Amino acid sequence: MTEEMYRTHNCNSLRRADIGKGVTLAGWVDVTRDHGGVIFIDLRDREGLTQVVFRPEENAAVAKQAHSLRNEDVIQVIGKVTARVPGTENPGLATGDIEVVPSELRVLNRAEDLPFQLDAEIHNEDLRLKYRYYDLRRPRLAHNLQMRHRAAKATRDYFDSQGYVEVETPILSKSTPEGARDFLVPSRLMPGKFYALPQAPQQYKQLLMVAGLEKYFQIAKCFRDEDLRADRQPEFTQIDIEASFVRPEDIFALTEGMLAAIFKAARNVDIKKPFDRLTYREAVGRYGSDKPDRRLGMELVDLSDEFRSSSFKVFRSAIDAGGVVKAINAKGFAGITIGQADELTEIAKTFGAKGLAFIKLENGEWKSPIVKFFSEAEKFALQSKLQIEEGDCIFFGADRWEIACEVLGRIRLRVAEMQDLIVRSRQGQPRPVAAATRTRPAASSDQGTPEWDFLWVTDFPLLQWSAEENKWNAMHHPFTRPKAEDLPLLETKRFPEIRAEAYDVVLNGVEIGGGSMRIHEPELQEKMFEVLGVSPQDQQLLFGHLLRALRLGAPPHGGIALGLDRLVMLICGEQSIRDVMAFPKNNRGMDLMSQSPAAVDPRQLRELAIKLAGDARGQSGKESPPKR
Ligand code: ASP
Numbered sequence: 001m002t003e004e005m006y007r008t009h010n011c012n013s014l015r016r017a018d019i020g021k022g023v024t025l026a027g028w029v030d031v032t033r034d035h036g037g038v039i040f041i042d043l044r045d046r047e048g049l050t051q052v053v054f055r056p057e058e059n060a061a062v063a064k065q066a067h068s069l070r071n072e073d074v075i076q077v078i079g080k081v082t083a084r085v086p087g088t089e090n091p092g093l094a095t096g097d098i099e100v101v102p103s104e105l106r107v108l109n110r111a112e113d114l115p116f117q118l119d120a121e122i123h124n125e126d127l128r129l130k131y132r133y134y135d136l137r138r139p140r141l142a143h144n145l146q147m148r149h150r151a152a153k154a155t156r157d158y159f160d161s162q163g164y165v166e167v168e169t170p171i172l173s174k175s176t177p178e179g180a181r182d183f184l185v186p187s188r189l190m191p192g193k194f195y196a197l198p199q200a201p202q203q204y205k206q207l208l209m210v211a212g213l214e215k216y217f218q219i220a221k222c223f224r225d226e227d228l229r230a231d232r233q234p235e236f237t238q239i240d241i242e243a244s245f246v247r248p249e250d251i252f253a254l255t256e257g258m259l260a261a262i263f264k265a266a267r268n269v270d271i272k273k274p275f276d277r278l279t280y281r282e283a284v285g286r287y288g289s290d291k292p293d294r295r296l297g298m299e300l301v302d303l304s305d306e307f308r309s310s311s312f313k314v315f316r317s318a319i320d321a322g323g324v325v326k327a328i329n330a331k332g333f334a335g336i337t338i339g340q341a342d343e344l345t346e347i348a349k350t351f352g353a354k355g356l357a358f359i360k361l362e363n364g365e366w367k368s369p370i371v372k373f374f375s376e377a378e379k380f381a382l383q384s385k386l387q388i389e390e391g392d393c394i395f396f397g398a399d400r401w402e403i404a405c406e407v408l409g410r411i412r413l414r415v416a417e418m419q420d421l422i423v424r425s426r427q428g429q430p431r432p433v434a435a436a437t438r439t440r441p442a443a444s445s446d447q448g449t450p451e452w453d454f455l456w457v458t459d460f461p462l463l464q465w466s467a468e469e470n471k472w473n474a475m476h477h478p479f480t481r482p483k484a485e486d487l488p489l490l491e492t493k494r495f496p497e498i499r500a501e502a503y504d505v506v507l508n509g510v511e512i513g514g515g516s517m518r519i520h521e522p523e524l525q526e527k528m529f530e531v532l533g534v535s536p537q538d539q540q541l542l543f544g545h546l547l548r549a550l551r552l553g554a555p556p557h558g559g560i561a562l563g564l565d566r567l568v569m570l571i572c573g574e575q576s577i578r579d580v581m582a583f584p585k586n587n588r589g590m591d592l593m594s595q596s597p598a599a600v601d602p603r604q605l606r607e608l609a610i611k612l613a614g615d616a617r618g619q620s621g622k623e624s625p626p627k628r
Contacts, residue, residue, distance in 0.1 A: 006076060012048025016097045018081045025050060025100060026076040026108065028137070029069050031119075039066040043077065043100075046142055051084075051099040052077050062105050072111035072118075072137075078104040125578075129592040132583055144580045147266050148568045152219055154265035155239055155564075158258050164215040164241070169204035171197060171221065176542050179477065180224035183234070191609035197223035197235075200561060202477060203546055205242035206518055209557040210549040214244045219564065228587045231510070231566055231577050235585075239567075241515070242559035248503060251515060251560050252456060255505060258562075259454065266571050275454040275505070283457045285401075288409015290460070293509025294453050296416045300326045300397075300408050306381040307398075312373035314357070318398035325398045328408050329386040330415045333393035334360040334367075340418055344395070347410050352403040356411070357396040361388055413509075455506045459483065462500040463531065471533045476502045478532055479525070479546075480516040481558070490527065505562065512567050515560025522550040 007026040014023065027045035034040075039054040054066035069075065079102035090096030115131045116122050118138055128135045136142060156166065175182045175196035182196040198204075200222050208216045220240045226232060239258070243250065256273045263269045283292050286299050303325045307315040315325045330336075341358070348356035359368035366379070374382070386394055395411050397404035462482050464475045472495055474480060481501040482490060489498045502516035519525045525547060529539045539547065565577040578584040585591050605612065 010047040011043050011045040011050040012094055014050060014081050014095050014098050014100070016083070019083050019098060021081045022079070023081055023100060024076065024078045025052070027074070028111075029071055029073045029075060031071065032066075032069055034067075037063075039063060039069075041066065041069065043075070048094055050095045051090075051093075052079070053099045053101055054105075055101070058101060059103060062102055065105050065107075069107070070111065072114060072134075073107060074109040074111070076106040076108055077102045078106075126586060126592055129578075129584070129586050132593045136582065141579065144568070144572045144574065145582060147572050148564070148580055150266045151262045151564065151568050151571065154261045155217075155219065155258060158261040159215075159217045159241075162215070162254065162257070164217045164243075165213060166218055167208060167213065167216055169198070169201040169208075169218065169220065173198045173204075174542075176203070180226050183223045183225050186608040186610055188607050199224050200238060201240055202479065203543075205240060205559060206479060206546065206554075206557065207549055209242055209244045210552065210554045212244075212555075214555075216240075216242045216559075220561075228585070228589055231563075231569070233565070233577060233581065233584055234589050236577070237564040238561040239513075239564050240559070240561045242557060244555040244557045246517075246556075246558055248458070248501060248517060248558070251558060252503070255513065255560055255562070256454075259505075262567070263452070263571070266568075269452065271452050271454060275456050277456040277458055279459040280457055280461065280499075281459070283455075284405045284409070288405045288407070288412055289509075290457055291504065291506045291509055291511040292409075292455070292457075293413070293416075294455065295508065296412065298328045298330060298412050298416065300328055300405060300412075301385050302326050303382065303385065306378055306385070310373070310378060311375070312370060312378075314370075315396075315398045318404075321400075323398065323400045324404050325396065326404045326408055327382070327386060327394050327396045328412055328415075329388060330393045330395065330419070331389075332391045333415060333419060334362045334391045336360065336393055336418075344411055344414060347414055348397075348407045351407045351410055353397060353399055353407045356407075357398075359394045359396075361390055361392050361394075364390065453508050457504045457506055458502075459499045460502040460504070461496065462486070462498040462502075463495045465496070472531055474528075474532060476500060476514065476516050478528055478534075479518045481519050481524075490531070495531070501558070503560070505560070507567075507570055510566060510570060512570070513560055513562030515558065517556075517558035520550060520554045520556050522547050525550055 005024065008024045009018075011025060011027050014021075025043055025045075027043045030042040030044035030049055032039060032041050037056050041052045041054070042049045043052050054063040056063040077100060079100045081098050082101050084090075084097060084099050115134060116124075116127060118134075122128055136145070159166070172185060172195040175184065175194065180199050182199065185195040185197065187193045187195060198220075201218060201220050205216050205218075218240045220238050221235055222238050223235050224232075225234060228234065241251070241254070243254070252274070256275055260271050260273060263271045278286070278292070280290055283290050285302070286292070287294065288300055303315075304319050307325045308319055310316045318325060336358075341356075344358075345356040357368070357370050359366055359371060361367070371379075382388065382394070386392075388394060395408065395415075397408040397411075399407070461475050462480065463472045465471075466473050483499045483501050486498045489495070500516060502514070504511050504514040506512065519528060525543075526536075526539060529543065530536075534542070565580055568580040569575075569577050572580055574580055583591065583593065590596070
């Protein structure tokens with residue numbers, strides 16, 4: 001005998017045409033309403049809701065049973081589809097024309113005390129994470145997981161159509177100094193030795209190119225032991241790509257095609273291709289950021305020529321010292337409060353400026369203590385270059401190029417928030433406010449910008465000076481190729497000027513991916529390690545496998561990796577990547593649901609030849625009490 005089915009339909013499928021049918025539904029009690037003895041239940045499954053009505057006059061026993069139901073009980077209902085009483089239809093619900101009148105009700109399981117109501121806005125994120133399996137019943141989060149699946153499926157289908165092969169690379173790998181801190185895994189079989197969890201499959205994918213695979217991709221888990229933020233988790237997912245015999249152009253076209261496929265599958269949106277491109281110098285020079293949100297307008301304008309012989313000493317001396325004078329026009333921000341001005345000045349100082357000069361244009365008058373130092377010609381130049389109008393507020397940066405750009409870039413983002421052009425959530429992701437809800441006019445170039453503003457930023461610097469470590473670090477990673485025309489600068493040690501064949505893809509001010517052409521010549525890779533301060537001995541110890549592989553016919557290759565979590569976050573309109581991950585960690589890297597990380601049995605530690613230091617031992621709940 002076959003067992004009867006749990007359900008004949010899902011909770012989002014019955015329509016007017018089904019009236020009169022006998023059906024079986026199963027799901028969760030979303031809400032119950034008692035209207036003078038008649039019980040209405042919204043039955044929910046992952047597809048939607050169906051109203052179930054228990055009328056005592058139709059079936060007294062079942063109606064009595066329904067009285068005991070509470071939210072989130074799991075039930076099965078066997079009954080008939082009927083038309084709703086005319087006038088009580090719910091046009092907002094796909095199943096709003098009908099209801100189910102049960103002849104039988106089976107309680108499959110009870111939900112005991114609910115930790116919180118699913119339809120309530122719960123701000124206690126720790127509580128939500130503790131009961132993650134319950135919180136995930138919220139339609140919004142359930143929808144996010146489905147979108148994530150759509151995006152991942154579109155990715156796989158796209159790469160398959162392009163001849164790319166998905167290859168899994170090891171999770172137990174080797175610790176190499178590449179940027180972030182590694183998570184380590186002690187080896188039981190080789191006491192005192194450790195695996196590292198991969199920060200990215202970077203070296204493996206390059207080795208697959210040496211292996212002749214030519215076209216690789218992977219939806220890969222990556223692990224970085226970093227301080228956490230809204231857009232960072234200790235483990236996250238990358239769409240990882242590598243190809244042989246390619247130029248940056250090939251990677252750009254491939255990535256654009258992939259993003260188009262993802263947006264089509266997940267949002268049914270046709271994104272604009274090809275994406276615009278800015279070099280790193282252009283992006284930072286015009287927006288004060290290497291991941292500019294161009295939708296905000298407020299571009300940085302260079303005024304160094306205009307103020308080269310100014311009598312305003314602050315500007316002039318910055319230029320004399322080889323620096324620049326730059327400014328942004330915050331349209332309609334002349335009403336800036338003292339509190340806002342103080343906060344912006346603080347930001348400017350944090351990022352290296354001595355202060356923050358600004359001018360407001362109110363009642364036809366330029367208001368600022370610095371205006372008296374400006375000549376008429378300088379004022380005229382300012383007016384026309386920045387298109388200053390009544391109600392505007394101009395902020396200046398006069399410093400080294402890097403500092404002036406960074407400071408104005410930060411001011412630009414904060415002013416946009418203050419003007420409600422973007423809302424930055426508690427967790428820190430920028431979100432544009434719909435134009436209609438803006439309280440003040442946006443900067444002029446903001447108009448007509450697309451909802452999805454994709455952008456390539458190219459030609460990043462190869463190297464970055466670390467004052468803390470007193471050495472040069474790779475801006476991307478040590479395997480990134482210098483631009484061919486800048487190679488001579490490596491010999492002459494003009495490190496700050498060397499550009500890399502490296503690129504980022506940016507969406508709405510968020511970096512969603514980055515990559516580069518790689519070094520495939522062993523001598524150049526060794527040279528690069530040398531510049532980065534890796535001794536020849538350490539080169540062999542840490543990267544011997546890669547250097548040997550490069551000596552065995554490594555093809556020219558390059559690639560990119562995109563953060564799947566961030567991408568899906570933007571597609572879903574969320575502010576935190578936690579909202580698009582099934583089981584995320586909280587901002588202290590803890591899984592509150594399973595209480596991990598957790599202390600382990602001392603026996604396990606002994607097997608691994610690990611002894612905890614005194615303070616860590618104190619925190620371990622499982623250490624044996626001291627012997628007397
Ligand atoms: N592996 C790099 C990263 O994770 C991306 C790449 O260069 O392909 O940033």
